[in-house]
Amino acid sequence: MRLTIERMGYGADGIAHTDEGKTVFVAGGVVGDVVDAELTSDGPSFSRARATNIIEPSGMRVTPPCPFVGVCGGCPWGALDRETQLHAKEENLRSALQRIGHFTPEEINDLVQPIRYTKDAWGYRNKVELGVHSENGRLRLGMHGIDPDQIIKVDRCPLFESTASKAIKAVTGALSYLGNSRDLNLERVGIRASRRTKALEVALWTPTGGFPRAHVARVLDDAVKPTSVVRVLTKGDRAARRVEKNELLAGQGSWTERIGEETMRISAPSFFQVNTAAAELLIELVVDALKPGPDDVALDLYCGAGTFTLPLARRCSWVAAVESYGPAVRDLRRNIERAGLDNVDAIGGDAVREFPGDDADVLVVDPPRAGLAAEAIELIAGTSARDVAYVSCDPATLARDLAHFREDGTFKATAITPVDLFPQTYHCETVVHLSRA
Incomplete structure (x- = not known):
C-alpha cells in the first residue's frame, strides 16, 4: 500500500487511512510522510502496517542523534521535530478528553492549557x-x-x-x-x-x-x-x-x-520521575492549582518518595501522605526526616484502605497508569477539600476519571495542562486542577 501519514497516535506509530477509509497504524512513519507499507495485521476495524520505503519524507522529519531510532524502544518519536511532537501530544490529550471523557470541543478549548516543556529535548533522562x-x-x-x-x-x-x-x-x-x-x-x-x-x-x-x-x-x-x-x-x-x-x-x-527546594534520596526500587527539570514543572503546577496556605491540611495520595509531599509540607500546617510500595515508603520517611519536617504523617498502605479521612483543604493525587479506582474517586469527593490537583501519566485513564468526577458533581476541572516529561516519545504527563463545584 502507498499511504500518507496524517497524524501521530498515542503510540509509536503514525496513523493513515486507505482509499476505502480504513485506519492503518504505520510503524516507521511520521506525520507528513508518504510511504510504501506492507500489512502486518488486518483486523475488522483497523490494520497495522510497516513502512518499507519512504517515498516522500515529511518536512517535519529530522535526523536524530541516535542511529537506533525505530529499533530501540526508548525514543519512538526521535525522527520527529520537537514542535510537532508537542502539538501531537496536545492533540492526543484533546482526543482522549473528547472520546473517553465526553467533553465537548468547546469545553476542551476552554480547559486545555498550552503544553509546558523544558529546553532539553535530549540528554534529559536521569x-x-x-x-x-x-x-x-x-x-x-x-x-x-x-x-x-x-x-x-x-x-x-x-x-x-x-x-x-x-x-x-x-x-x-x-x-x-x-x-x-x-x-x-x-x-x-x-x-x-x-x-x-x-x-x-x-x-x-x-x-x-x-x-x-x-x-x-x-x-x-x-x-x-x-x-x-x-x-x-x-x-x-x-x-x-x-x-x-x-x-x-x-x-x-x-x-x-x-529537585526544586529539596534534596531527596531515592532507593533503586523506588519510582522517581526520569526528567528532573520537567518534574519541577509538575510541582509548580500543583502548587499553583492548590495555593496551599499555612493553616491548610493537605492530603497526598500515591505520594511515592515525597516529590509533592515535601513542598506541600513547607507551605501547609499538616500533610497526610499515603504510599503503598514499601521501598518508596521508607524513602518517604527518610526524606521527611532529612528535610527536618515534623508536620507529615507518612502512611504505608493502599490509598483507598488507608485513606486519611475527609478533613482536608487541598489534595494531590498522582496514581499509576491505571488511574483512580472508583472507590478512590468517591473518597476524594467526600472530603472537605476546596481544590484537587490530579497528576496523570495516561490520557485515557485521566479522561475516564474526569468523567467520573463530573458525574459525581462534587469537583469540576478548571484547567488541564499537559507537560512534556518524555521528549522523543508519545508519553505525556498532565496536571488537572479540580475545584469544588
Missing part, C-alpha cells in the same frame, strides 16, 4: 535501564528494542544525562567481563545519574541467592566510579516479581537528586 541476555555462555547487555525480546548493544544513549554519557559503555563492559567468568544471574541493570548532585548509582537486579558482592563492587568502581552500587534482590514468578531487599554493595546505598 535513569536508563539495561536489559540482559545470556547466549552461549556470554552475557550481553543493552537497551530494550521495540521487539521486547531484542537487546540492542549501545555505547551511549542520547536520551541519558549527558554528564554521565560514558557510564553505559563502562557498566556494560564491566558486567560483560564479569559475566563471562561467572554466573551473575542478572535480570536487569539500572543506572541513575544527576547533573545537580553528581550522584551516579548502578543497581543490579537479581534473584535471591549467592552473588560475588565484593568482586562486582570493585570492578564497577574501577570502571565508572559510582557513588552507589546496590543489588536489588527479587523473588517470585516473573509476572509477580517482588523486591525482597535492597542490598548495599558500595557507596551510599541510594541515589541523591535535587
Whole structure:
C-alpha cells in the first residue's frame, strides 16, 4: 500500500487511512510522510502496517542523534521535530478528553492549557535501564528494542544525562567481563545519574541467592566510579516479581537528586520521575492549582518518595501522605526526616484502605497508569477539600476519571495542562486542577 501519514497516535506509530477509509497504524512513519507499507495485521476495524520505503519524507522529519531510532524502544518519536511532537501530544490529550471523557470541543478549548516543556529535548533522562541476555555462555547487555525480546548493544544513549554519557559503555563492559567468568544471574541493570548532585548509582537486579558482592563492587568502581552500587534482590514468578531487599554493595546505598527546594534520596526500587527539570514543572503546577496556605491540611495520595509531599509540607500546617510500595515508603520517611519536617504523617498502605479521612483543604493525587479506582474517586469527593490537583501519566485513564468526577458533581476541572516529561516519545504527563463545584 502507498499511504500518507496524517497524524501521530498515542503510540509509536503514525496513523493513515486507505482509499476505502480504513485506519492503518504505520510503524516507521511520521506525520507528513508518504510511504510504501506492507500489512502486518488486518483486523475488522483497523490494520497495522510497516513502512518499507519512504517515498516522500515529511518536512517535519529530522535526523536524530541516535542511529537506533525505530529499533530501540526508548525514543519512538526521535525522527520527529520537537514542535510537532508537542502539538501531537496536545492533540492526543484533546482526543482522549473528547472520546473517553465526553467533553465537548468547546469545553476542551476552554480547559486545555498550552503544553509546558523544558529546553532539553535530549540528554534529559536521569535513569536508563539495561536489559540482559545470556547466549552461549556470554552475557550481553543493552537497551530494550521495540521487539521486547531484542537487546540492542549501545555505547551511549542520547536520551541519558549527558554528564554521565560514558557510564553505559563502562557498566556494560564491566558486567560483560564479569559475566563471562561467572554466573551473575542478572535480570536487569539500572543506572541513575544527576547533573545537580553528581550522584551516579548502578543497581543490579537479581534473584535471591549467592552473588560475588565484593568482586562486582570493585570492578564497577574501577570502571565508572559510582557513588552507589546496590543489588536489588527479587523473588517470585516473573509476572509477580517482588523486591525482597535492597542490598548495599558500595557507596551510599541510594541515589541523591535535587529537585526544586529539596534534596531527596531515592532507593533503586523506588519510582522517581526520569526528567528532573520537567518534574519541577509538575510541582509548580500543583502548587499553583492548590495555593496551599499555612493553616491548610493537605492530603497526598500515591505520594511515592515525597516529590509533592515535601513542598506541600513547607507551605501547609499538616500533610497526610499515603504510599503503598514499601521501598518508596521508607524513602518517604527518610526524606521527611532529612528535610527536618515534623508536620507529615507518612502512611504505608493502599490509598483507598488507608485513606486519611475527609478533613482536608487541598489534595494531590498522582496514581499509576491505571488511574483512580472508583472507590478512590468517591473518597476524594467526600472530603472537605476546596481544590484537587490530579497528576496523570495516561490520557485515557485521566479522561475516564474526569468523567467520573463530573458525574459525581462534587469537583469540576478548571484547567488541564499537559507537560512534556518524555521528549522523543508519545508519553505525556498532565496536571488537572479540580475545584469544588
